[in-house]
Amino acid sequence: MPSSKFSRRQLLLGAAAFSGRLLATAGQAQVESPPAPIYSRDDRWHPVMGVAGMVASQEAIASRVGRSILAAGGNAVDAAVAIGLALAVTLPRAGNLGGGGFMLIHPAATRETIALDYREKAPLAASREMFLDAAGNADPEQSRDSHLAVGVPGTVAGFALALARYGTFTWAEVLQPAIALAEQGFPVSQDLHESLAFARARLSRSPASRAAFFKPDGSLYAIGETLVQPDLARTLRLLASEGPSAFYQGAIALAIADDMAANGGLITQADLARYQPVIRQPVRGRYRGYDIESMPPPSSGGVHLVQMLNLLEPFQLANLGHNSAQTIHLMAESMKLAYADRSRYLGDPDFVPVPVAGLTARRYADQLRSRLNPYQATPSVAIAPGNPQAAQRFESNETTHYSVIDRAGNAVSNTYTLNFSYGTGWMVPGTGILLNNEMDDFSAQPGVPNAYGLIGGEFNAVEPEKRMLSSMTPTLVSRDGQIYFATGSPGGSRIITTVLQVVLNVLEHDLNLAVAAAAPRIHHQWLPDELRVESGLSADTLRLLARRGHTVIERATMGSVQSVGRVGDRFFGAADPRSPGALAIGL
Numbered sequence: 124m125p126s127s128k129f130s131r132r133q134l135l136l137g138a139a140a141f142s143g144r145l146l147a148t149a150g151q152a153q154v155e156s157p158p159a160p161i162y163s164r165d166d167r168w169h170p171v172m173g174v175a176g177m178v179a180s181q182e183a184i185a186s187r188v189g190r191s192i193l194a195a196g197g198n199a200v201d202a203a204v205a206i207g208l209a210l211a212v213t214l215p216r217a218g219n220l221g222g223g224g225f226m227l228i229h230p231a232a233t234r235e236t237i238a239l240d241y242r243e244k245a246p247l248a249a250s251r252e253m254f255l256d257a258a259g260n261a262d263p264e265q266s267r268d269s270h271l272a273v274g275v276p277g278t279v280a281g282f283a284l285a286l287a288r289y290g291t292f293t294w295a296e297v298l299q300p301a302i303a304l305a306e307q308g309f310p311v312s313q314d315l316h317e318s319l320a321f322a323r324a325r326l327s328r329s330p331a332s333r334a335a336f337f338k339p340d341g342s343l344y345a346i347g348e349t350l351v352q353p354d355l356a357r358t359l360r361l362l363a364s365e366g367p368s369a370f371y372q373g374a375i376a377l378a379i380a381d382d383m384a385a386n387g388g389l390i391t392q393a394d395l396a397r398y399q400p401v402i403r404q405p406v407r408g409r410y411r412g413y414d415i416e417s418m419p420p421p422s423s424g425g426v427h428l429v430q431m432l433n434l435l436e437p438f439q440l441a442n443l444g445h446n447s448a449q450t451i452h453l454m455a456e457s458m459k460l461a462y463a464d465r466s467r468y469l470g471d472p473d474f475v476p477v478p479v480a481g482l483t484a485r486r487y488a489d490q491l492r493s494r495l496n497p498y499q500a501t502p503s504v505a506i507a508p509g510n511p512q513a514a515q516r517f518e519s520n521e522t523t524h525y526s527v528i529d530r531a532g533n534a535v536s537n538t539y540t541l542n543f544s545y546g547t548g549w550m551v552p553g554t555g556i557l558l559n560n561e562m563d564d565f566s567a568q569p570g571v572p573n574a575y576g577l578i579g580g581e582f583n584a585v586e587p588e589k590r591m592l593s594s595m596t597p598t599l600v601s602r603d604g605q606i607y608f609a610t611g612s613p614g615g616s617r618i619i620t621t622v623l624q625v626v627l628n629v630l631e632h633d634l635n636l637a638v639a640a641a642a643p644r645i646h647h648q649w650l651p652d653e654l655r656v657e658s659g660l661s662a663d664t665l666r667l668l669a670r671r672g673h674t675v676i677e678r679a680t681m682g683s684v685q686s687v688g689r690v691g692d693r694f695f696g697a698a699d700p701r702s703p704g705a706l707a708i709g710l
């Protein structure tokens with residue numbers, strides 16, 4: 124039974140939810156929410172404010188590039204593409220040309236958000252057993268560190284498509300800031316200096332990476348010294364003059380294919396020539412009267428974000444208190460149920476029948492909630508994936524996220540990645556392009572965890588031209604068709620739970636965007652059965668969670684949330700204080 128320290132109201136809410144009584148009111152829980160003050164609360168940190176647009180990214184120079192595009196009359200998509208290209212220069216651990224990602228675009232004119240999927244694909248020669256050793260066991264070195272680890276990159280094609288359909292600037296114009304940064308260099312930040320120091324051994328295996336990121340004697344660039352990347356500058360210039368096809372059919376494609384052939388990789392010119400980004404419908408949900416739009420499969424992010432919001436909405440977490448033991452317990456138990464489902468039902472929808480409608484149905488959440496004990500942690504071994512088909516009717520910080528909103532109300536939420544920090548660490552000679560190791564996001568062997576400890580199933584087995592399952596969760600929250608805020612985060616398996624907490628912090632707990640980003644986070648992913656927490660929770664909260672049966676482990680910070688929002692004619696932004704180089708900047 125619950126501790127007597129809980130208030131009578133908490134006990135009633137918990138008990139009601141467990142017995143199903145609260146569920147009866149769930150349908151009526153379309154509670155008119157108060158306008159959540161993403162900008163107010165003068166007693167706490169403020170978000171950044173602007174009057175004509177807002178940009179937030181993990182790297183300050185790239186944020187300024189985005190702002191300058193908006194200031195020059197570009198829209199949110201122009202700015203987003205220019206930021207993504209600039210990050211490939213200034214945040215090489217995650218910004219990229221040789222990786223892939225997802226971009227949600229909300230055009231203010233039509234209010235029809237699209238989900239642009241430019242995720243990497245397995246090459247044509249990939250096979251189900253390619254990451255198994257002679258004994259039939261998964262070999263992580265092959266899926267993370269070798270040329271076999273590389274998925275066919277999608278970033279250049281994705282950005283080009285976004286710009287062509289929704290932008291107003293030319294491809295050459297949005298490449299210009301990145302070219303200048305690569306050619307003329309930029310001052311090495313503390314963040315870049317430290318991440319290069321951390322990745323030095325991994326990067327030094329590749330002669331091109333070593334030459335690009337370290338001095339001739341192998342030493343690090345000091346903070347404030349200028350880093351020039353001539354090979355990358357040449358590649359960017361080629362993209363500007365010949366267009367994105369240079370990457371997929373021209374000189375860059377040839378360089379990638381040659382490097383693959385020389386190092387046991389699988390990607391050929393044919394793989395690159397066949398790569399196509401896909402425009403998909405976002406996953407949609409509702410929470411307290413706000414519309415949630417997020418990334419559909421092949422990301423698991425949107426599906427499980429909506430699933431967890433559905434599970435949690437009837438609990439009235441605001442009454443239980445932000446980051447109280449009771450609230451954290453309910454979030455953790457919801458996370459376990461969602462991640463168990465992820466292990467079975469998520470994969471590339473072009474290859475496997477992902478039951479998106481079932482997983483995001485309120486009716487399914489109602490069923491799952493009956494398995495959620497509001498008082499005591501259910502051991503993960505006692506949790507199996509649910510049965511969403513029945514409802515079908517109805518860190519590390521390897522990735523990076525940025526958000527943009529412009530004067531007209533166009534908004535972009537973009538998360539892209541090389542998977543690990545600097546991907547494989549391998550740079551294609553002469554190009555400045557770092558290769559991703561995204562193939563590790565497939566399940567090398569059903570039931571064997573990947574680098575994030577995530578268990579995958581048959582649906583996420585390797586197949587030629589399949590997209591590997593992701594957790595990236597670029598998200599837009601709107602009301603009456605108008606964007607309220609855009610958010611997202613890096614963090615591997617922690618991305619989905621990080622975004623969940625930002626959305627809850629604003630919509631449920633009434634925190635502004637800055638406080639929502641800064642507040643301590645928790646994470647549970649079903650397996651391993653541990654409740655990971657950041658520092659900053661009170662000792663008695665941790666004690667109460669342990670008493671409920673959670674194995675609580677305090678670890679490093681999770682995620683790097685970059686959010687922008689709008690209320691009326693004012694724009695707001697918040698860069699995650701966990702990332703020292705991040706910047707939200709308004710216009």
Ligand code: GLY
Pocket residue numbers: 522540541542543561564592593594595615616
């Ligand atoms: N590579 C991390 C993800 O896509 O979720």
